[in-house]
Amino acid sequence: MKSDFGLLVNNSSKASFQSLLGVKDDEVSVKISINDLREIENQPFMAYSNEALKELADDIKLNGLYSPLIVRKKSDYYEILSGRNRFRACKLNGDTAINCIVKNVDDDTANLILVNANLNQRQELKPSEKALAYDMQFVSMKNLGIVRGKGTAEVTMLGEMGGDSRGNVYKYLRLAKLIRPLLLKVDDNTLQIAAGVQLSYIDTESQEQLIKYIIQNKCKINEKKAILIRKAFENNGELTYSLLDEILHKNNEKNKDIKTQGSCNKQDISELIKTMKRVLPYEDNIDGKARFVKEIVSPLLPLLSNVCKGAKYKTKESDELVVFLDSEKETISEIDVTGDSIIGLLRDVLDVIS
Numbered sequence: 001m002k003s004d005f006g007l008l009v010n011n012s013s014k015a016s017f018q019s020l021l022g023v024k025d026d027e028v029s030v031k032i033s034i035n036d037l038r039e040i041e042n043q044p045f046m047a048y049s050n051e052a053l054k055e056l057a058d059d060i061k062l063n064g065l066y067s068p069l070i071v072r073k074k075s076d077y078y079e080i081l082s083g084r085n086r087f088r089a090c091k092l093n094g095d096t097a098i099n100c101i102v103k104n105v106d107d108d109t110a111n112l113i114l115v116n117a118n119l120n121q122r123q124e125l126k127p128s129e130k131a132l133a134y135d136m137q138f139v140s141m142k143n144l145g146i147v148r149g150k151g152t153a154e155v156t157m158l159g160e161m162g163g164d165s166r167g168n169v170y171k172y173l174r175l176a177k178l179i180r181p182l183l184l185k186v187d188d189n190t191l192q193i194a195a196g197v198q199l200s201y202i203d204t205e206s207q208e209q210l211i212k213y214i215i216q217n218k219c220k221i222n223e224k225k226a227i228l229i230r231k232a233f234e235n236n237g238e239l240t241y242s243l244l245d246e247i248l249h250k251n252n253e254k255n256k257d258i259k260t261q262g263s264c265n266k267q268d269i270s271e272l273i274k275t276m277k278r279v280l281p282y283e284d285n286i287d288g289k290a291r292f293v294k295e296i297v298s299p300l301l302p303l304l305s306n307v308c309k310g311a312k313y314k315t316k317e318s319d320e321l322v323v324f325l326d327s328e329k330e331t332i333s334e335i336d337v338t339g340d341s342i343i344g345l346l347r348d349v350l351d352v353i354s
Helices: 005-010 013-021 050-063 084-092 107-121 127-143 152-162 166-175 180-187 193-199 204-217 223-236 241-248 252-261 266-282 286-309 316-325 339-352
Strands: 030-033 069-073 078-082 097-103
Touching: 050 084, 069 107, 078 084, 078 097, 078 107, 084 097, 097 107, 107 127, 107 152, 127 152, 127 166, 127 180, 152 166, 166 193, 180 193, 180 204, 193 223, 204 241, 204 266, 223 241, 241 266, 241 286
Parallel strands: 069 097
Antiparallel strands: 030 097, 069 078
16 A cells, blocks of 8 residues: 655645545444454553543443444454454443444554554553554555655654654654663653663663663663763673663762772771672673772772781682782683672771771
């Protein structure tokens, strides 16, 4: 199914939608058995909550179905393109058949019916829903030859059809590049929308590290922090758990003071131990672990060396750690030093400093 690009750009959003989908105001609906209807499983939009669905069911029972479902015929069933929540409400009411308009459309046009119906009919949509909807809409329109790229005219048209500004559509298209768990964090405001846009430029593996850090530390990320994370990714080519901790954790200013001064007291050491315990169990990148250890512990090398000289505190692992910290090595994989041994050595330090 092809549509004229100029017609879509110049018409109103409603006219564009009707022109694109071939929807006619006088189109006749038919009764279809509720057992022959199927929902589309993987779609951008979330189903109504139980409470909202009950309200819709009560309204339909009282006033009737205000608008028929839009469906298309599949092999042995009808696929619901528009009206999933009405379908569920009618099912809740015990209805056996529902009024439907049957469309003979391909997959891409079916996607456009699904997206545009929800964008135009639902008043409150979450950022994740809009992001995935605009992305689906763009891909389908490109497949149909309606748009060629994400230029000003094309994105403006998407905004007109969905009731959003061009700038917001650009943001939602960027958000669609986030992995699903991160995208859902935009919905609950753990990530600001502007922060999500920045984070959409980092790769999937680094996004997975980030969501792990967010869940473990229950932290929120604003645009300023997201920019720092993006820059760290661009500079390092990856994001490790320890690198994220350096950017995001509130106690890192204290750790920076220790690095600068090269000395610390018992409270400082205790904070370093807390940092180690927070980061090392989740840092699964061996080079990231090495960089973290070097950066946070190396300023204490003179103190650690003195501790290791005492027979009471001297161990094979503590000797290896000090050798590593004093070397030019950038990987810890060549020596047998674990997070527990590092924390143990810092505890030894606590025993001897005043």
